[in-house]
Amino acid sequence: MDKLISRIEKIGYPVVAGLDPLLDYIPAHIKQPHFAALGNTLEAAAAAILDYNKALIDALADVVPAVKPQCAYYEQYGWQGVRTLAETIAYAQAKGLYVITDGKRNDIGSTMEAYAAAHLGTVDVNGAVHTPFGADALTVNGYLGSDGVRPALKTGKDIFVLCKTSNPSSGELQDQSLGDKPLYAALGDLCEQWGAGAVGDWGYSPVGAVVGATYPAQLRELRVRLPHTFFLVPGYGAQGGTAADIAGAFDQNGRGAIVNSSRAILTAWKKSDTPEDFAGAARAEALRMGKEIQLTMNNCTL
Amino acid sequence: MDKLISRIEKIGYPVVAGLDPLLDYIPAHIKQPHFAALGNTLEAAAAAILDYNKALIDALADVVPAVKPQCAYYEQYGWQGVRTLAETIAYAQAKGLYVITDGKRNDIGSTMEAYAAAHLGTVDVNGAVHTPFGADALTVNGYLGSDGVRPALKTGKDIFVLCKTSNPSSGELQDQSLGDKPLYAALGDLCEQWGAGAVGDWGYSPVGAVVGATYPAQLRELRVRLPHTFFLVPGYGAQGGTAADIAGAFDQNGRGAIVNSSRAILTAWKKSDTPEDFAGAARAEALRMGKEIQLTMNNCTL
Numbered sequence: 001m002d003k004l005i006s007r008i009e010k011i012g013y014p015v016v017a018g019l020d021p022l023l024d025y026i027p028a029h030i031k032q033p034h035f036a037a038l039g040n041t042l043e044a045a046a047a048a049i050l051d052y053n054k055a056l057i058d059a060l061a062d063v064v065p066a067v068k069p070q071c072a073y074y075e076q077y078g079w080q081g082v083r084t085l086a087e088t089i090a091y092a093q094a095k096g097l098y099v100i101t102d103g104k105r106n107d108i109g110s111t112m113e114a115y116a117a118a119h120l121g122t123v124d125v126n127g128a129v130h131t132p133f134g135a136d137a138l139t140v141n142g143y144l145g146s147d148g149v150r151p152a153l154k155t156g157k158d159i160f161v162l163c164k165t166s167n168p169s170s171g172e173l174q175d176q177s178l179g180d181k182p183l184y185a186a187l188g189d190l191c192e193q194w195g196a197g198a199v200g201d202w203g204y205s206p207v208g209a210v211v212g213a214t215y216p217a218q219l220r221e222l223r224v225r226l227p228h229t230f231f232l233v234p235g236y237g238a239q240g241g242t243a244a245d246i247a248g249a250f251d252q253n254g255r256g257a258i259v260n261s262s263r264a265i266l267t268a269w270k271k272s273d274t275p276e277d278f279a280g281a282a283r284a285e286a287l288r289m290g291k292e293i294q295l296t297m298n299n300c301t302l
Numbered sequence: 303m304d305k306l307i308s309r310i311e312k313i314g315y316p317v318v319a320g321l322d323p324l325l326d327y328i329p330a331h332i333k334q335p336h337f338a339a340l341g342n343t344l345e346a347a348a349a350a351i352l353d354y355n356k357a358l359i360d361a362l363a364d365v366v367p368a369v370k371p372q373c374a375y376y377e378q379y380g381w382q383g384v385r386t387l388a389e390t391i392a393y394a395q396a397k398g399l400y401v402i403t404d405g406k407r408n409d410i411g412s413t414m415e416a417y418a419a420a421h422l423g424t425v426d427v428n429g430a431v432h433t434p435f436g437a438d439a440l441t442v443n444g445y446l447g448s449d450g451v452r453p454a455l456k457t458g459k460d461i462f463v464l465c466k467t468s469n470p471s472s473g474e475l476q477d478q479s480l481g482d483k484p485l486y487a488a489l490g491d492l493c494e495q496w497g498a499g500a501v502g503d504w505g506y507s508p509v510g511a512v513v514g515a516t517y518p519a520q521l522r523e524l525r526v527r528l529p530h531t532f533f534l535v536p537g538y539g540a541q542g543g544t545a546a547d548i549a550g551a552f553d554q555n556g557r558g559a560i561v562n563s564s565r566a567i568l569t570a571w572k573k574s575d576t577p578e579d580f581a582g583a584a585r586a587e588a589l590r591m592g593k594e595i596q597l598t599m600n601n602c603t604l
Contacts, residue, residue, distance in 0.1 A: 020413070023427065031428070040430035072409060072416035076425045078434035079385035086381050104408050106443055107374060108469035108536075111322070114374035123378045125325065126333070128342035132380035141408055141443050143464060145471030162445060167410035169447030173488060178478045183485070186475065234410075 001158050001208060001230045002200040003136060004098045007065035008258065013290035013297070016066040016100060016232070017282070018262025019056065019088060020073045021049040025266045027275035030055075046080035052278075053088045056266070059279035061095035063286050066136075068232075068260055071103040086133050099135045100232065104162060105152075106141035112151040121155040139210060139232070142187050149194055149207075158206045161194075163187045163222060166212025166235030184211075188222050191229045202255060204230040211249070213241025213259065220248025223256060231257035237289070238263035243296045254297035261289055303460050303510060303532045304502040305438060306400045309367035310560065315592040315599070318368040318402060318534070319584070320564025321358065321390060322375045323351040327568045329577035332357075348382035354580075355390045358568070361581035363397035365588050368438075370534075370562055373405040388435050401437045402534065406464060407454075408443035414453040423457040441512060441534070444489050451496055451509075460508045460532075463496075465489045465524060468514025468537030486513075490524050493531045504557060506532040513551070515543025515561065522550025525558060533559035539591070540565035545598045556599035563591055 038044035074085035105115040137158035164184040174184040195205025213235040235241040249257035268285035269278035340346035376387035407417040439460035466486040476486040497507025515537040537543040551559035570587035571580035
């Protein structure tokens with residue numbers, strides 16, 4: 001997790017911009033030329049998303065430490081969308097951003113090796129080594145236990161394991177007691193176990209956890225319980241999580257978590273009269289959110 | 303689940319061929335022309351896999367009811383591999399096969415809508431409707447609860463929710479008690495709940511469950527517990543599950559489950575001297591396995 005935390009230290013606050021590019025989020029002047037050239041096709045959608053993402057990345061690269069493309073929003077535009085995912089990751093990394101691929105992947109060991117190769121590692125084709133997607137981190141669902149998680153760690157990259165997710169129904173299973181603790185805490189304890197022996201310079205292991213801003217009590221509880229587990233915190237903003245809600249995510253040094261915002265950053269331009277400056281609006285919103293979170297972190301360390 | 307069960311009734315036994323195309327499984331005469339033409343690239347790998355899959359599908363279409371491409375093995379060859387996934391699904395469906403995309407997808411509701419559109423449904427691009435992958439069913443991880451499952455059901459297609467997975471470490475979480483039942487049974491009960499009101503002609507709902515052949519006691523227990531939940535049973539063959547192990551997967555009519563085999567079918571040619579007839583070897587193995595399973599089913603209904 002050192003690469004991410006170093007980026008956060010440099011930028012000054014822990015904000016990850018979620019790149020969840022619904023076509024509806026993209027201004028007409030970006031989309032229309034592609035529809036005109038390629039028709040109303042998946043290829044046109046994928047090309048529009050790539051333009052949009054690149055402009056956002058240019059505007060955000062020096063004001064956020066990381067971006068988080070969500071696989072689903074690329075897969076829904078077919079393999080063309082998935083090509084845009086690969087190109088987005090490469091572009092963001094070239095601009096110095098840390099990239100978290102949000103895929104919530106999970107499978108048995110041999111198959112998880114393939115996911116790990118795809119999203120974090122490399123693949124061999126008749127002796128030539130390729131990097132298919134090559135993100136810095138991948139979100140992972142731990143339901144299958146250790147077999148389904150360790151192959152991702154073997155890549156030497158970071159993972160974020162789902163513990164307490166931000167959605168309304170997350171409690172149906174996650175809040176129930178598994179033996180003597182809630183299921184989300186059992187996943188949290190496994191994160192500490194999987195990361196043991198690999199704690200980095202800033203005190204955190206390569207095994208992070210996903211804990212939603214929409215559940216502030218659990219966020220606070222898990223911060224104390226999991227001292228070496230860095231948190232990826234979704235649910236801030238559009239899903240309802242506030243600055244006060246995420247206060248418990250940070251350790252006594254104001255570290256330990258990065259907070260995601262997707263919609264608020266991506267659609268900031270809709271509140272302005274200048275869709276052509278959608279990237280500037282995204283940058284301003286990221287800066288605003290960064291300051292808001294910085295204030296929360298400083299309050300934690302008083 | 304009616305479409306799948308009707309296919310099984312027609313073929314006579316419930317075998318799904320897992321299309322998990324590692325390059326190592328593909329005979330040299332299929333791969334080499336692509337490497338010669340395109341170099342040792344992801345594009346060449348993806349083209350070789352497509353040739354291989356099409357030949358397998360041609361050979362299997364009248365002897366298995368369904369195929370199950372595993373996303374990870376396509377994603378590891380980049381977007382080029384994902385294009386092959388889309389082409390494989392379309393080709394298999396054109397040959398009359400029922401296609402289960404094994405993606406174990408999961409996310410919060412709004413994101414799950416995008417996964418559902420990607421893998422089962424359609425997506426709108428400026429008024430034009432596209433079918434990005436269009437499988438008949440998708441495997442789903444239920445850790446996020448109802449929000450993360452219902453969007454997939456809204457497509458009108460089938461899903462298979464992970465209950466008791468076939469891997470060695472599945473018990474770390476799944477076998478532990480969540481309240482008064484094991485976690486795998488809690489997921490099973492949710493399958494019955496999510497499928498309620500949508501039970502089809504054969505008595506099964508569109509919400510199936512993944513239950514591994516490697517855990518025969520749980521398979522038997524869940525068959526009794528979940529009368530309307532059709533089972534996708536991995537772990538047969540290479541992972542260790544035997545014909546006796548899967549006996550408990552079937553109901554009193556010999557229905558209720560489909561058994562996956564990947565490696566044994568895909569690599570059957572390696573036991574012969576004729577790699578050029580890899581598709582024939584796959585067909586023979588599928589038929590052999592079908593007869594073996596038919597015997598098991600008949601024993602269940604005696």
